[in-house]
Amino acid sequence: METLTEHRSVADPVVYGYLRLVRVSTARQKALAASLAEYCRQHELLLSGVFTERSTTAMAPAFTGLLDVLALPDTYGVVLPAASHLGPKVIAAGREQHIEAARARLLLVRGARKPRPAAHRTTSPPSGPTRSSSTGCTPALDTET
Secondary structure: OOOHHHOOOOOOOEEEEEEEOOOOOHHHHHHHHHHHHHHHHHOOOEEEEEEEEOOOOOOOHHHHHHHHHHOOOOEEEEEEOOHHHHOOHHHHHHHHHHHHHOOOEEEEOOOOOOOOOHHHOOOOOOOOOOOOOOOOOOOOOOOOO
């Protein structure tokens, strides 16, 4: 895997994690925090802290705290396990704008899935029975990931 800092001239790439954990087990929380730490290790980023949201409001205290540290001069960006950690679409759009306004990078451990090319899709042989297949993605985890 190529590392982020090999492609950009970044001094002390300080990032902060953000987790939206509404009704999530302690084990799940630990696993998500570990995924942020591992991502940062692999990409030579310094994970300086993790903000954890447990409420469903648009301007939760954890997100306000994140915005405060993103305003610091040495902060490179924010790391999320997945885009869904910004909240529901209506809230997430505004939060993305706040992060962009802070001139911080938004880094996702697990980015959006890309559809596979048609040549890679499983098809039935011409002589066999036909099956209908869905072209949509099935999430591997619940919406709280």
